[in-house]
Amino acid sequence: MIEAAGIPTVTLNMIWVYQNVVGMPRVAAIEHPFGRPYGDVGDADTQRAVLRAALGVFETAREPGHLEHLPFVWHEDPKQTKWHPAEPSPIIAMLKKRQ
Amino acid sequence: MRERSTDEKARQVDPWRFAGGFLQKVLSARIPDAPVWDEIPWAPVSKPLARSKVTLLSTAGLSMRGDPPFDMEMERAKPTIGDPSWRRLRADATSATVEANHLHIDTGYIQRDLDVALPLARLRELVAAGEVGAVAESHYSIMGYQGSDTSRLERESAPAIASAMKSEEVDLALLAPV
16 A cells, blocks of 8 residues: 555565565565564664665565565574563464364 | 575575464465465655655554554454554654554563664664665554454555655655564
């Protein structure tokens, strides 16, 4: 909608495969945990580098659906990375009950 | 901070690396094998980044303290829908002046450092360095979880956000789902 209004957009996205559901004009894929797309608390260097890389896609994208996989590695192993809310979200709790 | 090695760079980003098996199964079931859309909208970039006014959007349910927060009780009462409204955030927003309401992530990180999801301080640095033209006066948030019905977000919030961006003559919008 923002793009349709004439404003170019880049989406910094973890689940970049949603491209089949919502066609995003320019995508910067990032392998970061949910809740911290730009980097961890206090890690200004990574936040700045990710922001710079995502903004850079405005200059490299040439056609709609452009996808770039950003070269950042999260500093923790997924097993050590805590991103979940304190309680399961209502929909997850509901789906798990149905299992 | 570490960048991926040459071998790692050749790989695609793993969208499920942090998701866990159950969430991966739930979310990937909703992704078709082929695009369901006919075309992707496209607005060409008309000026260099160094002369562009940039706005940020987050799906972390962010609101300025003092403004009505995103409604979590709506989702608790009916888990298949999320709050479809939107909020405007000031360019000087910090983790002290913003609250994050989102039932699907630990919002504690954002509450300690807004820049993990809405890097306004980082954006100011890039402007000061001459890499970006200007920070927009306003930035935006929606609730990322919409459930089974995105129609109100699409019909009401998205056009309002686009209109607000246009009124501030924003050149570029960087969106970051959480």
